[in-house]
Amino acid sequence: MCGRYALTLPPEAMTTLFAARYEGPAWPARYNIAPSQIILIVRADEEGHRAIARVRWGLHPAWMKEPPGAKSMINARCETAAEKPFFREALKKRRCLAPADGYYEWKREGALKTPYFIRAADNAPLAFAGLWERWRDQPSGTMVDTAAILTSQAPAETAHLHHRAPVFLRPDAWEAWLDPRSTQQTIALLIEAAIADPPPLVAWPVSRAVNSPAHDGPDLILRV
Numbered sequence: 001m002c003g004r005y006a007l008t009l010p011p012e013a014m015t016t017l018f019a020a021r022y023e024g025p026a027w028p029a030r031y032n033i034a035p036s037q038i039i040l041i042v043r044a045d046e047e048g049h050r051a052i053a054r055v056r057w058g059l060h061p062a063w064m065k066e067p068p069g070a071k072s073m074i075n076a077r078c079e080t081a082a083e084k085p086f087f088r089e090a091l092k093k094r095r096c097l098a099p100a101d102g103y104y105e106w107k108r109e110g111a112l113k114t115p116y117f118i119r120a121a122d123n124a125p126l127a128f129a130g131l132w133e134r135w136r137d138q139p140s141g142t143m144v145d146t147a148a149i150l151t152s153q154a155p156a157e158t159a160h161l162h163h164r165a166p167v168f169l170r171p172d173a174w175e176a177w178l179d180p181r182s183t184q185q186t187i188a189l190l191i192e193a194a195i196a197d198p199p200p201l202v203a204w205p206v207s208r209a210v211n212s213p214a215h216d217g218p219d220l221i222l223r224v
Contacts, residue, residue, distance in 0.1 A: 002165070003034075003104070006103070007101055011024070020052050030216060039054075041055055043096040044180060059086070061089070075148055076131055076149070078150050078167055095130070095131055097129065097174060097177070098130040101119060102120070103126075103128075107162070115206050115208060115210050117206045128150070152166075152191070170197075173193065205224055207222070207224050
């Protein structure tokens, strides 16, 4: 799974990397992004252009009656997302990328769980495959955009830490992934290719301070 991650790349750099516009407020460096918090995603806007948007981490389908909260889902399994009502429509029409420096995973050793930070071996930013939805509160008309990160079986470098990992999309897959006109066959092939050829990853143990979302700073990704 992916339950915590870091994103320190400023929006100005993201607009260049993803060829996308961003019109939101400044994005501070974040080293401990947690579920239900605001994250940045890259998606296609109504005109089909790439845009960077601020959304709530925890996908919440439009048909849900209650507001985003405990029933929202931060991850979607790529093996079943096409069949699950919770994710099915988003996978068809509302796909996105979640930029990240890296993410955290916890290795269990008996009763002890040690956090690890995982990132690309070449230190390049990662792009997690994601899904997004727009929930509307009927009485007030308030709209909330939410997102989930797609996960798959973990690659060899991190399988000893956890059996799941985000689906990493390479730049040559971004255009088709974000295009709402892409067929389900195309999407399935993109996921299959991403799982078959993940970027080389490195991982190291970090401070247990990351266990609390209240902690957020560069010390969290340092090797201990």
